[in-house]
Amino acid sequence: MLFVNGSPAPEEGPRISALDRGFTLGDGVFETMRAAGRRVYRWEAHLARLRAGALLLALPIDALDLPALLDDAPARAALPQAVVRLTVSRGVDAGRGVAVPPGLRPTVVVRVLPLAPPPGEPARAIVATTRRDERSPLSRVKSLSYAGSVLARLEAQRRGVDDALLRNTRGTLAGATTSNLFAVLDGTLVTPPVRAGALPGTARAFVLTAAQGLGMPAREVDLRPRDLLAAKEAFLTNAVLGVRPLVAVDGQAIGDGHPGPRTAALRAAWDEAWAAFVAGAS
């Protein structure tokens, strides 16, 4: 189900102006979240990142009543467990070019889909030739200008694997196309820092906190692709997938090529927290 500026609409059919800067310039931000009942899971974390992106792009979102635009969406779509994508573009611009004219009203699209079961198979990835520019402030927010990730994923698709890991301009890993990367190296859970181009993911934050709770040492460190081949385990995280084991990179097994015990423990922590949220929301 689709909601454009608060109005429900069937997904089919035109809903967006061809002059919307989301379409013409990738000018906007988005969040993809889980929801149950009327509630969005970890909304405050998603809102904080959305605000950071809006601030960076000088997108006036404070006048939008986002909770009101979101609250009813999962319930109206009558889904007990849903994925909600919230898109906020700069809005319709009758001008031409990149200059931002005053007075534009952001376009808000809320799309609600059933939460699909997690992929049954662990992920296999390549290291993409496409890089992520860790020096750009855009690497720390979720803007609509996502062609870099599309390009990397296309490379993965051509090579017959699930995902692509992106290096930053210095050659260390930033993450995967739509998820954060973790590995277990010398008994420590490690993940690339935000300054290396890692998106400050909400599931990434959950996992770092959960690791503490489980007494698992965890650190943000620069990782090179070859470090993954020395890792005992690796996994990918995002707000929809949760924790997905990563068992191969560029055709070489990570650890013994099967999901490891720390990955399983963190995945269980994620699943438990979600189940508790769903129970509270119903």
Add this chain to the structure above:
Amino acid sequence: MLFVNGSPAPEEGPRISALDRGFTLGDGVFETMRAAGRRVYRWEAHLARLRAGALLLALPIDALDLPALLDDAPARAALPQAVVRLTVSRGVDAGRGVAVPPGLRPTVVVRVLPLAPPPGEPARAIVATTRRDERSPLSRVKSLSYAGSVLARLEAQRRGVDDALLRNTRGTLAGATTSNLFAVLDGTLVTPPVRAGALPGTARAFVLTAAQGLGMPAREVDLRPRDLLAAKEAFLTNAVLGVRPLVAVDGQAIGDGHPGPRTAALRAAWDEAWAAFVAGAS
């Protein structure tokens, strides 16, 4: 006037699906061109770049009859001198995420506007903090993921100037937000090479050829911001603006702070070539 997949439509109102990947992921390419009568100016050069972008993003544009989608647009809009923006997105994707499913049909939007007279004032620019990633193949095509340029232009707007110059990740200049950069240094016309992150602009190519015709030595060289302060002249080029003098950067004058003679000669060459095209098209 607006044409979506070949059908004329008023600009107002929704024309694009909210599931179009142009809107959700900045997944597509575009060209902005001049046109007169039924003809697009320097179409072959624009088509070549569009094809390069489509090839990079695996966008199937060969089945689209782009000349047919474009030919009538300027004439139907009844504009003797027009700007035509051609946008080709990957199309409507009912899925979610960046993976490219098979069978999508690209969305083609053609927008026609009157060609505005060139800005009366020469341009003043800043050097943006935002960089252009010269290592990304996306830096050599015109994708819809344009938030980096929006960010740099916002910086220029905040500082009260017309445009922003972007450095690449190594610190040399790539160009401005929507145009290529030229300077006159030690009697030679210079412009950043494509490997430095310069978009292979169609007006840039025109100017390099015109300089030859005028017996003006011209070279592609890496330029640092401080080189501009040693330059006698500088200007910006794109397919719509043509040649626009650039007289200040970060508040410091370039040359004597006025458009120079080589800039004027190249601008005259551009204007003459355009006038000849318009005369032939009418």
